[in-house]
Amino acid sequence: MKKLCMILAVLASVMLTGCKSQECAPSALDVMMSRTSIRSFTGDPISREQLETILKAGMAAPTAMNGQPWRFVVVTDKDKIASVFASGFRGEMFTQAGAVIVVCGQTTQMRKPFGQPDAPEEEQPNMFWYEDCSAAAENILLAAHALGLGAVWTAGYPAMERVAPIAAALGIPEKVVPLCIIPVGVPAENPEPKDKWKPENIHWEQW
């Protein structure tokens, strides 16, 4: 009897520890529903490991014919962030960020001409680059939120008057275009996510 009691006590204590260690991360649906744009940051840095996790999520997005047209420029240097990104509208959200991720797209791809398997590859336009890179940008926002960080999608292409000086300052080549500029940081605000659920935007079976 004493032995059984000991076994039960050990079992109870093991399970207590086991239960505690099994604390759940928020589900993907929770992360999607609770994500919102964060435009105010504490100024704390973001670790290289966190940035690589975020970029891995970006590169897990789907791309047309597996083209992977995304290219990323990541700036963490405070002075450089200030000089490249902070001169425009709402510049302070960049200066307080831990990093700025510029999501770019390679607008051309090397392909064999259609129906000519023996011909050499040629440079051709990739007409899906901005869709693929937008999917990657959404994954980046979700991954940042999943890590407890904040981020916001700010416009790049096709607002070329904003894009051109940033591309020039970062040495981005001619056929690569910044789609969006994402400051990432430790949130200094905690806004409620917008409720954008509008059943009237769904047409069942037919418009």
Add this chain to the structure above:
Amino acid sequence: MKKLCMILAVLASVMLTGCKSQECAPSALDVMMSRTSIRSFTGDPISREQLETILKAGMAAPTAMNGQPWRFVVVTDKDKIASVFASGFRGEMFTQAGAVIVVCGQTTQMRKPFGQPDAPEEEQPNMFWYEDCSAAAENILLAAHALGLGAVWTAGYPAMERVAPIAAALGIPEKVVPLCIIPVGVPAENPEPKDKWKPENIHWEQW
């Protein structure tokens, strides 16, 4: 002693149940990293509740200036799916899907002319509609995967030769454009996700 033993036994059994009920859903990062395109489905239906959960995730994506330009046409009728979507390339992935979600964008928006707060709203182009709708499409793919379903992004805009007959068949108005066509269903395949992590696609501090 007997009483203590009973208490421990009850405690152990309660905790066993408690631990079991605390089974974790996969984290958002796991869902992003394990999602891959599913093109083969069992033919089983998708419930309205599941579709609404997926569409809620879609509508939780960010949009430029909160424009929410997305519109969704959801087709679940088997005959209609076959007649509208199954005539093209790889048509069988549509006929076996439980639903097809057409993610569309309203390409114009009603806005006051810039700097004229008292003027009436005018119809203006929305130059960010395809980025906003791409972010929604990525959330839709992730939500389907999070629910244990499969889905794949198939091309719409700007491949207009594919888009036009689908828009016509579904009665989609002139200024609304299908960005992508997503069959969703119970997976009949279990492919490994592609490893798309390429550190050479990241440029640190400068291109």
